[in-house]
Amino acid sequence: MEQILLSKRFNKIDPYSIKDYLKSNGYQILREALKMKPKEILDEIKLSKIVGRGGAGFPTAIKMAGIKNETDKKYIVCNADEGEPGNFKDRHLMEKDPHSIIEGMIISAYTIGAYHGYIYIRGEYDTAIDIMKNAIEEARNNNFLGKNILQSEFSFNIEVRRGAGAYICGEEFALIESIEGKPGRTRVKPPYPSQAGIFNYPTLINNVETFCNLPIILDMGGKAYAELGSDYISGTKLISLSGNVKKPGLYEVPYGTTIKQVIEELGGGVDQGRNLKMIQLGGACGPIIPRNLIDMDIDNERFEIFDSKMGAGAIIVMDDRFDLFDIIHRNMKFFEHESCGKCMPCREGHRQVVTLIEKFVHYNATEDDLHSLKSLVDVIHETTLCGLGQTSIASILSTMTFFNEDYQRRIEDSKRKSETLW
Amino acid sequence: MLVDSILNHYPKEKDYVIEILLDVQKEKEDNFISQEEVKKIAYYLDTTESHVCSVLSFYTLLSTKPRGKNIIQVCKDVPCYVRDDFNLLKTVKDFLGVNFNETTTDRIFTLETTACIGCCDEAPVMRINDRVYKNLTKDKAIKILKEYRGNDY
Ligand SMILES: Cc1cc2nc3c(=O)[nH]c(=O)nc-3n(C[C@H](O)[C@H](O)[C@H](O)COP(=O)(O)O)c2cc1C
Ligand code: SF4
Ligand code: FES
Numbered sequence: 001m002e003q004i005l006l007s008k009r010f011n012k013i014d015p016y017s018i019k020d021y022l023k024s025n026g027y028q029i030l031r032e033a034l035k036m037k038p039k040e041i042l043d044e045i046k047l048s049k050i051v052g053r054g055g056a057g058f059p060t061a062i063k064m065a066g067i068k069n070e071t072d073k074k075y076i077v078c079n080a081d082e083g084e085p086g087n088f089k090d091r092h093l094m095e096k097d098p099h100s101i102i103e104g105m106i107i108s109a110y111t112i113g114a115y116h117g118y119i120y121i122r123g124e125y126d127t128a129i130d131i132m133k134n135a136i137e138e139a140r141n142n143n144f145l146g147k148n149i150l151q152s153e154f155s156f157n158i159e160v161r162r163g164a165g166a167y168i169c170g171e172e173f174a175l176i177e178s179i180e181g182k183p184g185r186t187r188v189k190p191p192y193p194s195q196a197g198i199f200n201y202p203t204l205i206n207n208v209e210t211f212c213n214l215p216i217i218l219d220m221g222g223k224a225y226a227e228l229g230s231d232y233i234s235g236t237k238l239i240s241l242s243g244n245v246k247k248p249g250l251y252e253v254p255y256g257t258t259i260k261q262v263i264e265e266l267g268g269g270v271d272q273g274r275n276l277k278m279i280q281l282g283g284a285c286g287p288i289i290p291r292n293l294i295d296m297d298i299d300n301e302r303f304e305i306f307d308s309k310m311g312a313g314a315i316i317v318m319d320d321r322f323d324l325f326d327i328i329h330r331n332m333k334f335f336e337h338e339s340c341g342k343c344m345p346c347r348e349g350h351r352q353v354v355t356l357i358e359k360f361v362h363y364n365a366t367e368d369d370l371h372s373l374k375s376l377v378d379v380i381h382e383t384t385l386c387g388l389g390q391t392s393i394a395s396i397l398s399t400m401t402f403f404n405e406d407y408q409r410r411i412e413d414s415k416r417k418s419e420t421l422w
Numbered sequence: 423m424l425v426d427s428i429l430n431h432y433p434k435e436k437d438y439v440i441e442i443l444l445d446v447q448k449e450k451e452d453n454f455i456s457q458e459e460v461k462k463i464a465y466y467l468d469t470t471e472s473h474v475c476s477v478l479s480f481y482t483l484l485s486t487k488p489r490g491k492n493i494i495q496v497c498k499d500v501p502c503y504v505r506d507d508f509n510l511l512k513t514v515k516d517f518l519g520v521n522f523n524e525t526t527t528d529r530i531f532t533l534e535t536t537a538c539i540g541c542c543d544e545a546p547v548m549r550i551n552d553r554v555y556k557n558l559t560k561d562k563a564i565k566i567l568k569e570y571r572g573n574d575y
Contacts, residue, residue: 082540083537083538083540084538085499085500085501085537085538085542086499086500086501086538086542087538087540087542088540088541088542088543090540091540091541122540123444123483124483124536124539124540124549125539125540126552126553126554161440161441162440162441162444163440163481164440164443164444164481164482164483164484165481165482165483165484165536166480166481166482167537178440179437180436180437181436181437181438181439181440181477182476182477183476183477183480183481184480184481240542240543241543242501242505242542242543242545243500243501243504243505243542244504244505248505248542248543248544248545249543250543280500284499284500284538316500316501316504316542318500318504319504322504327500330498330499330500330503331500334499334537337537338537
């Protein structure tokens with residue numbers, strides 16, 4: 001069931017050695033790409049139908065084409081801020097195959113005509129930072145970066161920038177602000193980063209995994225790549241599987257694989273023979289679904305029924321020892337802490353959501369609290385400025401549908417508790 | 423001076439402020455940025471002290487208060503929580519005798535919690551300075567803490 005493209009070099013090469021990378025066909029595709037016209041590369045990417053792997057699932061070719069036509073100075077950014085609880089794929093890519101990210105970035109830069117690139121890595125990823133810095137240095141010493149790359153007309157450099165512990169900096173405009181040396185607070189869109197990004201120059205931001213796919217696409221051809229995966233999304237996906245399974249870990253599967261296959265066949269099923277209670281998809285901002293929905297495919301389209309997406313590919317498995325409200329509470333504490341504070345419904349809303357959920361956790365909830373919670377999450381969902389507020393409440397919205405009886409039972413039990421206290 | 427030698431590594435451009443703050447803090451025994459250092463950094467980058475402070479206060483990894491020599495961050499997010507059957511945070515708290523966001527009286531440790539640090543495949547985890555300790559059990563966690571403490575006696 002696994003299909004190994006992105007992870008083909010994992011544990012087979014020394015990430016500190018460019019020699020190992022070169023021996024395994026590394027930078028060979030860049031060599032070929034530099035002989036192509038940028039337009040030809042873009043056409044292959046278009047044919048591949050690849051969509052971004054950072055969570056929002058936007059078609060990569062459209063984003064690149066949108067920038068290409070602009071003339072001025074252009075930037076390219078690799079988003080390695082990976083901070084959504086339950087996600088660890090970008091760390092594995094950086095720690096195990098750093099040059100494939102760099103190769104993908106150089107190819108993108110050549111395609112859109114960017115002259116400078118950043119890779120923005122969260123500050124907690126000390127090992128990944130060290131490996132990426134070393135890889136960039138080695139790439140420069142071998143003229144894959146720098147002036148006139150491989151005797152071509154094209155020059156390009158990459159610099160590592162560290163985050164400092166703010167999840168919101170994964171959001172593209174917050175990230176841009178952070179690279180400019182400011183607090184990571186988002187900007188109002190439009191204009192989009194492709195129009196006015198870093199220092200107001202056109203900027204292409206992609207996820208680590210998206211960049212890693214580009215050499216693969218050019219290698220096999222866009223058309224062949226489009227054949228991989230499901231009817232909805234092409235290619236393979238790195239899945240971060242965590243929680244109560246026998247074998248948590250990173251797995252690469254084609255889109256169209258079911259959640260059940262990942263949990264049972266790759267993850268070895270629920271640990272210690274316990275029963276599955278719920279699964280959170282995508283990370284803390286994803287929906288929580290019950291056992292009977294795990295036959296669902298891993299591809300974004302299907303998740304629109306709860307107005308949320310598969311995100312970056314996390315599957316968090318929880319067995320029946322865990323209380324739904326305890327889990328939601330932890331999710332909401334995360335967002336309360338990570339809100340950048342720019343807009344009121346997010347800053348104040350999460351604080352109130354936490355208070356309301358605490359009532360459910362402590363068996364003090366009433367029907368009125370449920371109503372307040374419902375309207376509050378709608379307000380947060382509808383009126384916040386960036387993706388954090390728009391998606392943070394997915395765990396509540398989804399469980400109000402799929403675990404409605406848990407809410408009802410908790411209200412009943414709360415009533416009983418208050419009556420016995422009288 | 424410590425700050426000067428770090429500043430000299432960077433161009434005089436404002437966008438490097440976060441990099442500089444991270445480097446300065448890392449070199450300091452008490453893991454924080456002082457007002458004096460803010461002043462120097464602002465002067466070097468030709469910006470205001472209040473701008474440097476606004477950056478400093480926004481980012482969780484940066485501190486304006488003195489902390490211990492070793493920063494312990496225990497992960498408290500869901501993937502770690504559901505695999506933690508011995509209560510890692512309590513184990514560390516009990517060993518150190520402090521609550522989170524507190525520093526031990528010998529100033530060797532500050533205990534903090536952290537959001538997910540992307541090691542959920544080897545949960546539960548904690549980060550001490552720039553190392554992540556994974557697949558922790560109660561015994562393993564205590565052994566690690568003892569080693570850090572031991573180094574200082
Ligand atoms: C709160 C928030 C956090 C995000 N964090 C990340 C992240 O850590 N990594 C990432 O690639 N994208 C993240 N994104 C999505 C980015 O804004 C952006 O869509 C993505 O980097 C685009 O790359 P892609 O097209 O390759 O997916 C985040 C979005 C939001 C709203
Ligand atoms: S939704 Fe939250 S994180 Fe996003 S801009 Fe508003 S306050 Fe900041
Ligand atoms: S939840 Fe602890 S490392 Fe991810």
